[in-house]
Amino acid sequence: MTSTPHDVIDAAVPLAPDHPLWALRRQRDKVVAATQGSYDAMFSPAVEGLSVSERLLVALHACRVSKADSLAAHYRDRLAAEGADGDVIAAVDAGRPVADARLQAVLAFTGKLIERPIEGDKAAVQSLAASGLSTPAIVAMSQLIAFLSYQIRVAAGLKALVAAEAAA
DSSP, rough: TSSSOOOOHHHHHHTTTHHHHHHHHHHHHHHHHHHHHHHHHHHHHHOSSSHHHHHHHHHHHHHHHHHHHHHHHHHHHHHHHHHHHHHHHHHHHHHHOOSSSHHHHHHHHHHHHHHGGGOOOOOOOOHHHHHHHHHHHHHHHHHHHHHHHHHHHHHHHHHHHHHHHOOO
């Protein structure tokens, strides 16, 4: 799957097979495959406790906070394909509060871990439990946020390399 146009990082940068950085990425094809495999696992319907739409909203929020516009566009598209509520997508995309208390707690936790990880403490985790998230859901969400931080940084690094190449 890593050499197909379905690779999220390649699409977000964007990198095509004729681009030197595409080939450079494939020098560590295991990492490319593991990154896409992690993405696929994080958004699998089999993950319990958080719906695919909730996880995609977390991803959209993380990308918005991180100013990762091309990845945010990817997650907006995925949300639309999932049939997520357009008003909720727009609110998350604009950084406005959402009406659903559980989703608001999830987004607040996401923002903490992305912007101020030190605040992702016991009290923050307890606020998720108080909002109705099970322990497995909290663990899954924390893993998702860690993955998103990685994905955002990889895409940003590759974009910087593309920009440096263009400037040279």
